[in-house]
Amino acid sequence: MNKENYSRLPVMSGKRVLSTSNSSESSNSDNQPVQKKMKRVVSDPKIRQAVSVIGNKKPPPPIRAVATKMIRPTGAATVAAGPSRALQKPSTMSVPKAVSTAAVGGSRRPAWDLKGKVSDMEGKISNYQSKVKTVAQENESLKESLARSREKVEGMSAELQEVYTKLRRYEEELADLAVVREQLASVSSVKASLEGNLHRLTEEHKVVLGLRQSLESELHNVQTQFSLQGSSLSDCRASLNEAKDRVTSLEGTVARQLDEIHCGEMERRRLHNTIQELKGNIRVFCRVRPLQTYGQIDHIQLPAHDNKALTLAKTEESHTGRPGDTQKCYNFSFDRVFGPCTSQKDVFEEISLLVQSALDGYNVCCFAYGQTGSGKTFTMEGEDRDDMHGVIPRSVRKIFRAAEALSEQGWQYTFTASFVEIYNETLRDLLYTGKSSKRPEYEIRKSANNEVTVSNLTYQRVCSEDEVCNLIALANQNRSTARTNMNDHSSRSHSVFQLDIEGVNSGRDVKCKSSLCLVDLAGSERVQKSQSQGDRFKEMTAINGSLTNLGIVIAALANKENFIPYRNSKLTYLLQSCLGGNSKTLMFVNISPEIESFPETLNSLRFASKVNDCVIGTASANRK
Numbered sequence: 294m295n296k297e298n299y300s301r302l303p304v305m306s307g308k309r310v311l312s313t314s315n316s317s318e319s320s321n322s323d324n325q326p327v328q329k330k331m332k333r334v335v336s337d338p339k340i341r342q343a344v345s346v347i348g349n350k351k352p353p354p355p356i357r358a359v360a361t362k363m364i365r366p367t368g369a370a371t372v373a374a375g376p377s378r379a380l381q382k383p384s385t386m387s388v389p390k391a392v393s394t395a396a397v398g399g400s401r402r403p404a405w406d407l408k409g410k411v412s413d414m415e416g417k418i419s420n421y422q423s424k425v426k427t428v429a430q431e432n433e434s435l436k437e438s439l440a441r442s443r444e445k446v447e448g449m450s451a452e453l454q455e456v457y458t459k460l461r462r463y464e465e466e467l468a469d470l471a472v473v474r475e476q477l478a479s480v481s482s483v484k485a486s487l488e489g490n491l492h493r494l495t496e497e498h499k500v501v502l503g504l505r506q507s508l509e510s511e512l513h514n515v516q517t518q519f520s521l522q523g524s525s526l527s528d529c530r531a532s533l534n535e536a537k538d539r540v541t542s543l544e545g546t547v548a549r550q551l552d553e554i555h556c557g558e559m560e561r562r563r564l565h566n567t568i569q570e571l572k573g574n575i576r577v578f579c580r581v582r583p584l585q586t587y588g589q590i591d592h593i594q595l596p597a598h599d600n601k602a603l604t605l606a607k608t609e610e611s612h613t614g615r616p617g618d619t620q621k622c623y624n625f626s627f628d629r630v631f632g633p634c635t636s637q638k639d640v641f642e643e644i645s646l647l648v649q650s651a652l653d654g655y656n657v658c659c660f661a662y663g664q665t666g667s668g669k670t671f672t673m674e675g676e677d678r679d680d681m682h683g684v685i686p687r688s689v690r691k692i693f694r695a696a697e698a699l700s701e702q703g704w705q706y707t708f709t710a711s712f713v714e715i716y717n718e719t720l721r722d723l724l725y726t727g728k729s730s731k732r733p734e735y736e737i738r739k740s741a742n743n744e745v746t747v748s749n750l751t752y753q754r755v756c757s758e759d760e761v762c763n764l765i766a767l768a769n770q771n772r773s774t775a776r777t778n779m780n781d782h783s784s785r786s787h788s789v790f791q792l793d794i795e796g797v798n799s800g801r802d803v804k805c806k807s808s809l810c811l812v813d814l815a816g817s818e819r820v821q822k823s824q825s826q827g828d829r830f831k832e833m834t835a836i837n838g839s840l841t842n843l844g845i846v847i848a849a850l851a852n853k854e855n856f857i858p859y860r861n862s863k864l865t866y867l868l869q870s871c872l873g874g875n876s877k878t879l880m881f882v883n884i885s886p887e888i889e890s891f892p893e894t895l896n897s898l899r900f901a902s903k904v905n906d907c908v909i910g911t912a913s914a915n916r917k
C-alpha cells in the first residue's frame with residue numbers, strides 16, 4: 294500500500310489523512326510508515342521469497358533444493374559433473390594457488406606422472422571438500438536467515454493485520470466524516486439563512502433604534518408636559534375644592550330656589566286660572582273663512598278698532614222690489630273675532646293659555662261649530678304644511694313641550710289619547726285597527742268619581758308629538774265622510790279627540806289629572822237648504838239634534854239649573870266633564886263669507902252668542 298492507494302479511498306479531508314498518517318508514523322516504534330517498511334522488506338531478495346509464500350505463491354525452490362542437494366552425500370563426481378547454480382557463482386573462498394593452477398589449466402602432467410596426477414586429484418578433492426564445508430556453513434547461515442525472515446514475515450503479517458484493522462477504522466471514520474460533512478453542509482445552509490435573518494434583523498434593529506429614539510424624545514416631551522400638568526393639576530385640585538364649596542352653597546341656594554320656583558309655579562297656576570276665570574270659563578271665538586273665489590265680502594263687517602265685534606248686514610229688498618232700500622244689521626260680540634286673513638298661528642296664540650291650563654290640571658274643551666264648509670276642520674286640524682297646522686297639532690306640540698319644561702321642576706306626565714266619532718248618534722272608535730266586521734259596540738259610561746269613559750274604546754298611551762300625529766292620521770283614514778250638496782268633503786259626524794293628562798310631582802307629593810277635548814263638530818246647516826234626502830236627511834237630523842242639545846245643555850249650565858240634560862245626545866253625554874263646572878270651554882264659531890250662506894251664518898252667530906252669554910261655574914283644578 295502507498296500514498297496512491299490512500300488517495301483512492303472514500304472522500305476524506307487530506308488534512309485528516311495526513312494527520313492520521315503522521316500520527317501513525319509517530320506512534321510506530323520504528324518511526325516509519327508501514328508501506329515503506331513493506332517496500333523495503335519486499336526489495337530484499339531473501340525476504341521476497343518469504344513474502345511470496347505469504348502471498349500464496351509457490352516459493353522458488355533454489356535455496357533449499359541447492360542446500361539439500363549440497364547436503365546430500367553424493368560423490369564428488371556428481372558434484373563435479375553438474376555444479377549447482379549456487380556454485381556457478383564465483384566463490385569468495387580462497388583456493389590453494391598450486392591446485393588451482395594445475396586444475397584449471399596449468400601445464401599438463403605427462404602421462405607418466407601418475408603421482409603428480411594423483412596429487413592433483415587429491416588437491417582437487419580437498420578443494421571440493423573445503424568448498425562443501427563452506428557451502429554447508431552458508432547453508433546454515435541461510436537457514437538462520439530464513440528463520441529470521443519468517444519471524445519477520447510473521448511480525449509483518451501481524452503488522453499488516455493491524456494496518457487492515459486501522460484501515461477499516463479509518464474507513465468507518467471516513468463514513469462518519471461523510472455524515473459530518475453532510476451535516477456541515479446543512480448547517481452551512483442554516484447558517485446562510487440565519488445570516489440572512491441576522492441581516493434583516495439588523496436592519497429592523499436600526500429602524501427600531503430610530504423609532505426608539507423618536508419615542509424617547511416624545512416620552513421626554515410627555516414627561517415635561519406631565520410635570521407641567523402635574524403642577525396645574527394641583528392648582529386645579531385647589532380650585533376644585535373651592536368649587537366644591539361653592540357647589541355646596543349653590544346646592545342650598547338651588548334647593549331654596551326650587552322651592553321658590555315650585556311656589557311660583559303653583560302661584561302661576563292659580564293666577565293663570567284666575568285670569569281664565571275672569572275671561573270666562575266658556576269663551577267664544579268667531580272666525581270668518583276667506584272667500585274661495587275672487588270678490589269682496591260686504592255683508593260681514595269687522596270694525597278695525599275692535600277685534601271682538603262683528604256686524605252681519607243684510608240689505609233687504611223694499612216692497613217696490615228695488616235693492617238697497619233698507620239694511621238690517623246684526624251686531625255680535627265675542628271674546629275674539631278673527632277675520633279671513635288671520636293665520637293659524639295667530640288663532641292658536643289666543644287659545645294656547647287654555648291648553649296650558651290642561652297641563653295645570655283643568656279640563657279643557659275646544660270645539661268648532663259652524664255650517665258645512667265654514668272652516669271647522671281647517672281650524673281644528675288644518676293642513677299638512679307646518680304653517681297650516683290647526684289647533685289639534687299645535688295643542689299637542691305645546692302640551693309635550695310644556696311637559697318637558699315642567700319635568701325640570703320634578704313633574705312627570707303620562708298621556709293617553711282617544712279619538713271618537715259620533716255619527717247618527719252612534720259612537721265609532723277612530724283608532725280601531727281590527728276588522729270592520731268585528732267592530733264592538735261602544736257605550737258611554739260614568740264612573741263613581743264622575744269620570745266619563747267609553748267601553749271598548751282604544752285608549753292609546755302616547756309619549757311624543759309624533760305618536761299623536763300618527764294617531765290623528767289613522768283617525769282621518771277611519772273617519773266617515775259623505776258627499777253632500779254643500780261640501781264635497783264635508784264631515785257628517787262629530788269627531789272628538791281627547792288627551793287624558795296625568796301629572797305627578799313626586800318630590801312635592803302633588804298630582805294632577807285633566808282632559809283636553811278637541812272637537813270638530815259636524816256641519817250645522819239647515820235641513821231644507823242641504824236638500825238632503827234618505828240617509829242624508831237622517832244624518833242631518835241627528836247632527837242638528839245633537840247641536841241643538843249642545844245649546845240646551847250650555848243654557849241649562851248658564852241658568853244653573855238643577856238638571857242638565859247631558860244624556861239627551863251622545864255628544865253632550867261624552868263632553869259632560871268638559872262642559873260642567875270643572876272645565877274651561879272654548880267654542881269656535883266658523884262662518885262662511887258667501888252671501889248665500891247668510892241665513893246659516895246668522896244662525897251660527899246666534900247660537901254662539903247664546904253660548905257666549907253663559908257663565909259656567911268656577912273651574913277648580915283636579916289636584917290631590
Ligand SMILES: Nc1ncnc2c1ncn2[C@@H]1O[C@H](COP(=O)(O)OP(=O)(O)OP(=O)(O)O)[C@@H](O)[C@H]1O
Nearest residue numbers: 582583665666667668669670671780783784815816
Ligand atoms: N281660514 C281659512 N283660510 C283658508 N282656507 C280655509 C279657511 N277655512 C276654511 N278653508 C278652506 O275651506 C274649505 C272648507 O273648510 P273645512 O273643510 O274646514 O270646512 P268644514 O266646516 O270643516 O266642513 P265640514 O263641516 O263639511 O267638515 C277647505 O278647503 C279649507 O281649506
